Amino acid sequence: MQHFISVHDVTDIDALVQEGLRHKQSPFAFEHLGKHKTIGLLFFNQSLRTRLSTQRAAQNLGMNTMALNVGQDSWGLELEEGVVMDGNNAEHVKEAAAVMGKYCDILAVRAFAGLQDREKDYAETVMTQFKKYAGVPIVNLESATRHPLQSLADCITIEEYKTTARPKVVLTWAPHFKALPQAVANSFCEWMNRRDVEFVVTHPEGYELSPDYVGNAKVIYNQDEAFAGADFIYAKNWSSYQNYGQVLTRDASWMITKQKMELTNNGKFMHCLPVRRNMKVTDEVLDSEQSIVIEQAGNRVWSAQAVLKRILEGLG
Numbered sequence: 031m032q033h034f035i036s037v038h039d040v041t042d043i044d045a046l047v048q049e050g051l052r053h054k055q056s057p058f059a060f061e062h063l064g065k066h067k068t069i070g071l072l073f074f075n076q077s078l079r080t081r082l083s084t085q086r087a088a089q090n091l092g093m094n095t096m097a098l099n100v101g102q103d104s105w106g107l108e109l110e111e112g113v114v115m116d117g118n119n120a121e122h123v124k125e126a127a128a129v130m131g132k133y134c135d136i137l138a139v140r141a142f143a144g145l146q147d148r149e150k151d152y153a154e155t156v157m158t159q160f161k162k163y164a165g166v167p168i169v170n171l172e173s174a175t176r177h178p179l180q181s182l183a184d185c186i187t188i189e190e191y192k193t194t195a196r197p198k199v200v201l202t203w204a205p206h207f208k209a210l211p212q213a214v215a216n217s218f219c220e221w222m223n224r225r226d227v228e229f230v231v232t233h234p235e236g237y238e239l240s241p242d243y244v245g246n247a248k249v250i251y252n253q254d255e256a257f258a259g260a261d262f263i264y265a266k267n268w269s270s271y272q273n274y275g276q277v278l279t280r281d282a283s284w285m286i287t288k289q290k291m292e293l294t295n296n297g298k299f300m301h302c303l304p305v306r307r308n309m310k311v312t313d314e315v316l317d318s319e320q321s322i323v324i325e326q327a328g329n330r331v332w333s334a335q336a337v338l339k340r341i342l343e344g345l346g
């Protein structure tokens with residue numbers, strides 16, 4: 031594997047899921063693979079899980095790690111080409127990416143959607159620019175449109191907890207007062223569409239995700255109907271794709287409650303975290319046996335470790 035930007039960089043998801051599960055069993059089996067290799071983690075946005083789990087994964091593989099909060103620890107980065115740099119950003123990504131590529135063998139980048147300009151966000155400028163100028167493999171730590179390390183951890187978690195060969199997995203929109211990106215939901219769709227699951231997406235009208243990511247997934251606008259017989263409920267808020275970046279409703283009837291979970295087949299509750307309690311999901315559900323959010327977050331280490339191992343093998 032050269033870069034890990036999206037599901038399209040993976041030739042065999044099942045093999046990668048199994049790889050992750052093997053790392054979970056034997057975290058230090060490849061502790062020499064990353065010796066004398068350095069990963070740089072760049073954050074344009076906040077993070078808890080991604081920052082710590084990716085560092086932990088790299089360390090388990092014997093790598094050195096460096097993390098940088100762009101714009102806070104370092105200079106603000108200009109991403110547009112050909113502009114007069116008379117604003118707040120002191121350094122262009124052309125130099126910054128190339129320089130960091132001299133210090134690091136792998137660069138991992140988090141840069142959320144701005145949610146102002148759909149065309150710009152969906153062009154994935156930051157990932158594209160880093161890929162173009164860094165000269166080293168790039169790992170996506172959640173970009174404008176995708177969060178593949180999360181999706182791989184989600185696949186690993188579903189593999190561990192499924193009780194039938196072909197579980198029913200429901201991605202449900204849940205209310206939030208802020209405008210959040212579509213990245214986690216988009217990415218989850220892309221990965222689920224390639225897994226052996228019955229995949230259903232449910233959300234209020236106006237929250238349709240980009241068809242490029244939803245693909246052939248079944249979309250049901252009635253949340254109760256969608257929940258019927260589900261083995262996994264994956265909750266996430268996202269802002270509108272059509273009315274780009276808008277919050278169209280905060281309808282509390284979409285919050286995940288115990289009553290809704292009772293419609294499922296004793297389904298497991300999943301969320302990528304962080305989650306707003308009693309906004310998206312009740313305490314009762316989050317604190318119940320059905321919630322596997324902590325185990326899911328724990329699997330972020332094994333997801334990152336599987337990906338970094340594949341990239342390290344390609345470095346030679």
Ligand SMILES: NCCC[C@H](NC(=O)CCC(=O)O)C(=O)O
Pocket residue numbers: 172177208210211213214267302303304306
């Ligand atoms: N990486 C996991 C989710 C990150 C981000 N959530 C957030 O920004 C939540 C912020 C808040 O609840 O204030 C998102 O939805 O893409």
Ligand SMILES: NC(=O)OP(=O)(O)O
Pocket residue numbers: 076077078079080081172180302303304
């Ligand atoms: N799920 C996730 O990516 O969490 P952080 O935003 O805390 O990294």
